[in-house]
Amino acid sequence: MAAGNVFGYGSYMICDDGFRNVEENGRRIGFQLQMRLANYRGYLLSQIEDIRISVDGEAIPRKDIRFAIGGKTYTLDEMEEVVDNRWELRQVATVTCLKPGGLKAGEHEISAEEHIRASYIPMLAVARLTRTLRLAQIRLA
Amino acid sequence: MIRRGISIYSFQEKYYRGQMSLQDCLATTAKMGVRGFEMLSDQMIPGYPSITYNLSDEFLDSWRGWLEQYSVEPIAFDVYGETKLYKNRKVTNTEVVGELRELLKTAKALGFKILRLTFHLPVEVVEMMIPYAEEAGIKLAIEVHAPHLLTGEWVQKNIELEQRKNTKNLGLMPDLGIFCKDIPHLVIDEALREGATPRVVDHLSNVYHDRPIPADLMEKIDALGANEVDRWLALRIKIGVWAWHDPKNLLTYMPYTFHIHGKFYEMNGNLVEPEVAYEQIMPTLIAGGYDGYIMSEYEGQRLTHGVDMGYDEVEQVRRHQAMLANYLEQ
Numbered sequence: 001m002a003a004g005n006v007f008g009y010g011s012y013m014i015c016d017d018g019f020r021n022v023e024e025n026g027r028r029i030g031f032q033l034q035m036r037l038a039n040y041r042g043y044l045l046s047q048i049e050d051i052r053i054s055v056d057g058e059a060i061p062r063k064d065i066r067f068a069i070g071g072k073t074y075t076l077d078e079m080e081e082v083v084d085n086r087w088e089l090r091q092v093a094t095v096t097c098l099k100p101g102g103l104k105a106g107e108h109e110i111s112a113e114e115h116i117r118a119s120y121i122p123m124l125a126v127a128r129l130t131r132t133l134r135l136a137q138i139r140l141a
Numbered sequence: 142m143i144r145r146g147i148s149i150y151s152f153q154e155k156y157y158r159g160q161m162s163l164q165d166c167l168a169t170t171a172k173m174g175v176r177g178f179e180m181l182s183d184q185m186i187p188g189y190p191s192i193t194y195n196l197s198d199e200f201l202d203s204w205r206g207w208l209e210q211y212s213v214e215p216i217a218f219d220v221y222g223e224t225k226l227y228k229n230r231k232v233t234n235t236e237v238v239g240e241l242r243e244l245l246k247t248a249k250a251l252g253f254k255i256l257r258l259t260f261h262l263p264v265e266v267v268e269m270m271i272p273y274a275e276e277a278g279i280k281l282a283i284e285v286h287a288p289h290l291l292t293g294e295w296v297q298k299n300i301e302l303e304q305r306k307n308t309k310n311l312g313l314m315p316d317l318g319i320f321c322k323d324i325p326h327l328v329i330d331e332a333l334r335e336g337a338t339p340r341v342v343d344h345l346s347n348v349y350h351d352r353p354i355p356a357d358l359m360e361k362i363d364a365l366g367a368n369e370v371d372r373w374l375a376l377r378i379k380i381g382v383w384a385w386h387d388p389k390n391l392l393t394y395m396p397y398t399f400h401i402h403g404k405f406y407e408m409n410g411n412l413v414e415p416e417v418a419y420e421q422i423m424p425t426l427i428a429g430g431y432d433g434y435i436m437s438e439y440e441g442q443r444l445t446h447g448v449d450m451g452y453d454e455v456e457q458v459r460r461h462q463a464m465l466a467n468y469l470e471q
Contacts, residue, residue, distance in 0.1 A: 004373055004376065004377075006377065006382065007443060008442070008443025008444065008446060009157065009443065009446065010446075011446050011447055012157070012158075012446075040150075040153050040157075040184065040443060041181055041183040041184045041190075042183050042184070042189065042190050043183075043190060044190050044191075044192070044223065044226065046226055046227055046228070047223065047225070047226065049228055080227065080228050080229070081227070083192055083226060084193075086188075086189070086190050086191065088187070088188075088189070089153075089156070089157060089183075089184055089185070090156070090157065090159065117225045117228070118221075118225070119221055119222070119223045119224045119225040119226075119261050120221060120259045120260065120261035122380060123380070
């Protein structure tokens with residue numbers, strides 16, 4: 001199937017804020033970023049066919065990505081069946097990438113892709129964006 | 142009578158960026174002296190998209206308050222009906238009808254009179270929706286949007302359906318993007334900004350203008366040394382993101398047409414849309430006695446993100462409204 005972004009809004013996909021390491025029980029388990037829809041409308045989560053993230057050229061495996069919206073967190077596989085929750089046009093999603101140790105302080109090149117299945121076009125809507133972001137400082141207790 | 146309306150879809154980037162709320166969109170519509178408006182369920186309604194009715198009482202209270210405050214009137218509600226809901230399973234017609242019935246209920250609760258259906262829906266689904274639309278007192282408008290043409294099979298099937306069912310609740314909603322003389326110049330400019338090859342772009346512009354699109358378009362531009370940006374432009378031409386046929390076709394389909402999307406990509410300072418053939422469309426609609434709304438539907442914002450165009454979405458809609466008013470001598 002052909003792929004490409006006919007819907008625009010790709011330049012808004014990766015938010016300026018919220019790029020940071022994630023800790024659980026005192027250990028760094030990965031990093032997260034805030035993402036917006038590369039689209040003009042919202043979608044049910046089952047229509048988000050894929051979210052792809054690379055950091056400094058290294059692709060994060062699909063199974064290590066968690067997508068959180070509206071107070072709920074999903075794996076991308078789980079999202080395939082979710083029709084009772086949605087990504088509204090103005091909602092910011094938190095995408096967590098599991099990567100033991102997280103990322104080093106400083107700047108990182110983040111590449112993101114959103115693959116969306118819109119019913120009325122004969123292609124997958126795929127948007128791509130690469131941005132360099134500075135990891136937010138976190139204070140260790 | 143031809144009425145001017147606004148699809149608040151036109152203000153989508155300001156909405157996306159938090160510069161305008163839904164309430165602001167309605168207030169802006171009223172400020173332009175326009176009463177009838179149109180919107181998408183999945184763009185600005187909290188709790189949507191949803192395959193079940195999902196309006197909160199709180200939202201409904203606000204909504205009804207805004208309609209009264211701004212004296213605006215909900216006309217058409219644009220929905221989809223998700224046929225590709227799941228990656229690994231097809232959605233049955235009965236399931237799609239289930240989704241659409243919930244959206245019909247949503248439209249009714251919000252006070253809309255027309256439900257827009259798009260061309261990806263099987264005609265069987267449209268048929269199954271007719272009795273529910275009749276019961277709700279809502280008209281189903283089949284959107285005639287590129288790559289489909291008025292003269293195409295999709296329209297023919299729906300006209301046959303309307304005649305067979307002898308219903309007043311089904312008709313056509315042409316999107317004026319089906320009358321694009323040329324590829325919108327904003328599309329060309331965007332491609333060039335992104336690294337398209339000028340001579341390939343010229344070739345593609347001519348191919349679109351001259352029509353029909355050759356079947357071996359991709360091979361032809363590869364021979365010209367096309368890069369990825371060129372190929373993406375060519376692919377969109379090939380799948381029919383823009384379309385053209387003689388606006389006189391509107392006359393033939395006028396008896397079935399009760400709503401129109403006034404699609405535009407850019408209104409210039411002289412109140413001219415350079416590519417959508419309003420200079421042919423408007424006299425045709427007037428001569429043919431079209432009765433219904435033309436909704437300003439601006440779609441240039443997605444082609445100009447991050448570029449200072451010297452206007453914004455509100456100004457674009459203002460210019461489009463001024464152009465319509467000129468044609469209609471209002």
